[in-house]
Amino acid sequence: MTEPGALDLVKLLAARYRAARARPYLAGALFAMTVVSSPTVLTMGVDRYWRCYASPAFVDATDIDELAGVWLHEVAHLLRDHHTRARRLFEQSRADAAAGRPSQLDPQHPEREQLRLNLAMDCEINDDVCAGLDAASGVRLPPWAVTASGLGLSTKEPLFEQYLHHLTAAFACGRLAWLDCGSGAHDGQPAWELDGTGANPLSPAQAAAIRYRVAEQIRRGIGNAPRGWQRWAEDISQPVQDWRRLLQATLRHSLAQVSGAVDYAYRRPGRRAAALSGTVIMPSLLKPLPTIAIVIDTSGSVADSELGIALGETAGILKAVGAKGNRISVYSCDAAVHTVQEVCDTAQINLAGGGGTDLRQGIRRAQEHTPRPDIIVVITDGHTPWPSERPAGRVIVGLLGPPPALDEFGVWHPLRPPQWAETVHLR
Amino acid sequence: MTSLQTMPADPDTIETLDPLATADRLIELTRAGTTVPDDNPYLAALALAISANLPVLLWGQPGIGKSSVIERLARDLQLPLETVIASVHEPSDFAGLPIVGPDPAREGIPMAPPDWAVRLHRSGRGVLFLDELSSAPPAVQAALLRVVLERRVGSLTLPPAIRIIAAANPAETAADGWQLAAPLANRFIHLPWLHDPGIVVRGLAGCWPHVLPPRLMPTGLDAAVRKARSLVCGFLTARPDYTHRLPTGIEARGGAWPSPRTWEMALRLMAFAFAAEAGSEALSIVVRGVIGDGAGLELMAFLERADLPDPEELLRSPGSFPAPDRGDLVHAMLTSMVDAVRRRTTRARWDSGWAVLARMAVSHPIDLLVSPAMDLAALRQPDWPLPTDLDRLEPVLALLAVAK
Secondary structure, eight states, X not given: OOOTTSOOHHHHHHHXXXXXXXXXXXXXXXXXXXXXXXXXXXXXEEOTTSEEEEOHHHHHHSOHHHHHHHHHHHHHHHHTTHHHHHHHHHHXXXXXXXXXXXXXXXXXXXXXXXXXXHHHHHHHHHHHHSTTOOGXXXXXXXXXXXXXXXXXXOOSSOSHHHHHHHOOGGGSOGGGGGOXXXXXXXXXXXXXXXXXXXXXXXXXXHHHHHHHHHHHHHHTTTTOOOHHHHHHHHHHHSOOOOHHHHHHHHHHHHHHHHHOTTOEESSSOOGGGGGGTTSSOOOEEOOOOOOEEEEEEOXXXXXXXXXXXXXXXXXHHXXXXXXXXXXXXXXXXXXXXXXXXXXXXXXXXXXXXXXXXXXXXHHHHXXXXXXXXXEEEEEEOSOSOOOSSOOSSEEEEEEOSSOOXXXXXXXXXXXXXXXXXXXXXXX | OHHHHHSOOOHHHHHTOOHHHHHHHHHHXXXXXXXXXXXXXXXXXXXXXXXXXXXXXXEOOTTSSHHHHHHHHHHHTTOOEEEEEGGGSOHHHHHOEEXXXXXXXXXXXXXXXXXXXHHHHXXXXXXXXXXXXXXXXXXXXXXXHHHHHHOEETTEEOOTTOEEEEEEOOTTTOTTOOOOOHHHHTTSEEEEOOOOHHHHHHHHTTEEEEOOOOOOOGGGHHHHHHHHHHHHHHHHHHOGGGSSOOOSSHXXXXXXXXXXXXXXXHHHHHHHHHHHTOOHHHHHHHHHHHHOHHHHHHHHHHHHHHTXXXXXXXXXXXXXXXXXXXXXXXXXXXXXXXHHHHHSOOHHHHHHHHHHHHHHHHHSOTHHHHHHHHHHXXXXXXXSOOOGGGGGGHHHHHHHHHHO
8 A cells, every 4th residue: 555665554543543452541642642653763763853653564464453552662661751750760770789778770881781671671561561452452462472470570669660689691592682662762862863853752751641541540440441551640749759858857857856956946045145245145056965766666566677767767866866876775676575675876776576567655754754755766567556546756756668549447557657757658 | 589599481481380370270160161052951940030030949869060050150240259157157147147336225236137138139140149048057947038039138128130059968868957937938939950061061161051041021911820820720729738748857847839829830830831831841840849759740741631632622723723632632632523523513513523534534543533533533523424524534544344
């Protein structure tokens, strides 16, 4: 029908129409992409400006059902914002490598890492492309598509950042080494891509608006999205924040409130007033030192590794804001308090316990300590009774594990921490 | 000095051989450079906020060049710049120094303003740059509230033409950082300031980007305000829960969030963006900077749809409407047009629906037209003849044949 070497646009667009009909909630995103014919692209690829590059030879050789599957695949790269996530990961890895920490990507070999990223991203996407679609929909994935199950990976945590841990460089060989979904996926710079001008480039703000609309349609239940897409739509409306940042912010705020830290007060007149011949009354700086108690849930239900991370982070933050060692005491507690320590260094902390949980004991013991703590930090998985009355001082609860959920009888599992505590989810 | 005198050189060089003067000249040379206009959306957002005369807060890591951007900006606009490091000042430096006069009971105690406020007051214009805002203790932040919102420093009122810009380091990068108090945070446009390696490289090579104040179209001012008003009111009528929403997290309270005050700021910024025909990227950055990410994104998505041509207008003049470039917007426009025909089906409306479709078939990918065309075809009454534009829609039928 078309001359050799030219793109069969009717076939490609017919495939897009099929894809949009099979997944109506993705139609807006599919139609927002601009088709660019490119003889150098290997199969099909997308760039970060939402342009889709298609090879005429690939379009000719591929069945229309499979082309529709490829459309759904490419739009998923863009909707899931893979290129921004890839850039973030590269930046993090570069910082890690510079600091001598183990990094998730090897910044020395960007091209190999882009391929690994692309593989991991395809694993994240491909399980959802055809989930719940039957043969009548006219959409299927090409047989050579990479899937997590095909590579023998567990699909428990279906995000590419997790898959990347299991994908060693050895996976990227053979025909898989030819995989390249473009800069819209791995954020590299393939040779065939145009720059940011011409051919309807989409700006990040426009892309964000499209993502928002798609997520809204999925939430409204248009076209029964598969689990993976539903989870994506939930997550995008409640962006995951780094719990370290949240914990830090909460701690800092509490410290500022209880200590009045380096704030101004007229309790003692400021010395600068002398320079003004005594006609001006100036305030002076005050910095009382806060006392902090950390109550740790060492019951059997909490994993030691999680506990270690949370504790290390808390102690690190306290140190950074200048809380002195002998002002921090740590209570390890399950159903009873096992150890009480004043610590100067996290390496000193002994954790003991492992039975059932009653953190009320730990909080009570912390309260009885003199001087009484200004801040009580509780680190727990939440499976504990809470004191019925508000303790003196501020309480911060670091909650490990899954957030509380309602069961069918309207009861929260685990019990939600009381209102008087500032709760931070550590995950 | 003996070694200098024995050096065989001509007298001119010896005269200028004061080592520090030469060093100073070298320093001067490394700093010399030009500025060029740049289409970076963050700079455009900053320019928009400054011309709208709303207080801006730049968030960025230390050393990223926030202060130098402000210095260049002041130089470009030829405005005097007063930099005040908020963290080293006392509350009384912003609230005014209480000076006890001869008869305080009768005359009260005047609050004397500091010198920078007096200088700004005298010149009538300029930029007040509050640096290190997040390192300022809470009492200082409280004192700054009046400076930022009411422009009062002690008993002095800063002239309305003064622009207020602040910079802050995110709490996790500054060991002595404080969270920004929610009332102060709610008075600023929050702009994340990132370093773009490309800009830094060009800058070190001697060419920094230049912040141009947006060029406002004097003829479009009324229309811009009308459009901004109808958008904000339309959005808040549909989503009244966004009128005021204080975030629950402590960290988020120190950022941008929707409140009647920030909506008022958003309205002004949108009017400026429309009057200056600013890009959607810059508008999105400032809007998210005042009402927060969630509300900002929803508002931008709402704006995109509100910008589409009215379906009734399309049906009235199918030959002369401005069609959007993007496929998803064309699809949305056609779908709403077919809905309009369905609501009131007459032959004339049905025919002009086909005319719109035929026009789109020439300029846009044809798969966008398939489902609107099928819906429109289903509305046909038995006695209506086939539309005249059908030949231009032939590719759509071809596509449908392939897709089936």
